Amino acid sequence: MLPVVLLHGSRTSATMWRRQLRALDAAGIPALAPDLPGHGTRRGVRFGLDDAVAAVRSAVDDVGGRALVVGLSLGGYVAIEHRARHPEQCAGLVAASCCTSPDTPLRAAWLRIARRIERWPDSGARLNEALVRSTLDADSVHDLAAGGFALDAMGDILEAMAQVDARAALAASDSPVRLVNGQWDHFRGHERSMLAAARSGGADARIVVVPRARHLVSLDAPVAFTRAVLEAHAAVSAGRAAGAAVGSR
Template sequence: MDANEQALPIVFVHGMRVSGTMWRAVIRAIGTRHPTAAPDLPGHGTRRGEPFTMPGAVAAVAEAVDELGGRALVVGLSLGGYVALATAAAHPERVRGLVAMGCTTLPRGPVAVAYRGMARAGGRYPEAVNRLSAFALRRGLPRPLAEAMVAGGLSSETMPDIVNSVAGQDPLASLAAYPGPVWLVNGERDHFRRHERHFVRSCRQGRLVLLPGRGHLTSLADPAVVARQVLDAAAVAAPGPGQG
């Protein structure tokens, strides 16, 4: 890719069942201003068939950061947001800043129960759930976003491992452990906003950004808006002169 090698790299982390292709439109909107990567997590896309674990997902993100020079802004949505939080806590020296989207609900209580039920269906009937998911994405999202979501294939068989892995995390502790700047970005109508104030209070340098009228996945419906938020975060997170 033609990119400005002096600019802070950006690593994008995808959500559950989909792959790195979901970020295509946002990466296209950023263009050549920053080096970018959107790796597939274990069990997804080009890595379908591998077991999903949170340590494996964190390792995939860290490897992508290393391939871009060793430091990056990390951007994640939904599952990708939880993975980004875990990566920042595990490797603060690699993560210059964090944009965590649609992941400010604690993975416990009624939400966890509902997602465990969905996960069981995905584990037992993956191809049927993949077809249903693709249909729902194409019906509920703008066409370019829907096609980006399904372009790398869907992996519903990973859902039980993902839900168990996320339920075993403490995202508030991850935020408290991370010293860098954090942007918590939620669609105004996102059902994953439930505990956003707790998340903001756990950050050492945190701020909350709401996208008016957007939901969980439709937060990506206007790639230019998301790209502008990411570029603004990259400008803040970029190392100053002499910091490398």
């Protein structure tokens, strides 16, 4: 059975995937959700893109060396970069909530804001709590909070994102790609050009839009998001089986 590796978003941790991990386990699919540098159990380590990709590589090795890699927001960008650097490990990609290219001029403004908030006495803890509680249900809040919030990681993340050329990375490999976005996600601005980039590399690439969901689509609409992951897993697994059958003739 093809394993799944799940990569969390910025300032969160692996605990955001609890519902997806339960569903994958129920389906008999092995899955692993690592913490990226600067987050969860690794909050003592500063975030860096190379280290983040290395963490994904290690996680895929831990589940057998090849996996369907699922990432949301920051995790999506890291998953895209991992697929480009280590195509032999990525049987397929589900990149969620990451369809704004990191080269957007807004990134510099976001970085200035993030560094300012990190200098607040509470590093933005009260603001973060208010945003989380006002936008998510109680189960999602509980899952997010369980791993703690990396309130001091955002500046490093935004600086690291300057190294990512998402379109070029998507074009660098031909494994299947699903770009999954909430209908009301503000990070959908470049989904068509990112889709085209993935297809230019030979990938079977598609966009999946989850109705009435926002940026944290896996938490906003956990059932619909999990269904999208399971469907991607089935499609990738079927393609691998067909390829193996052709190769054995």
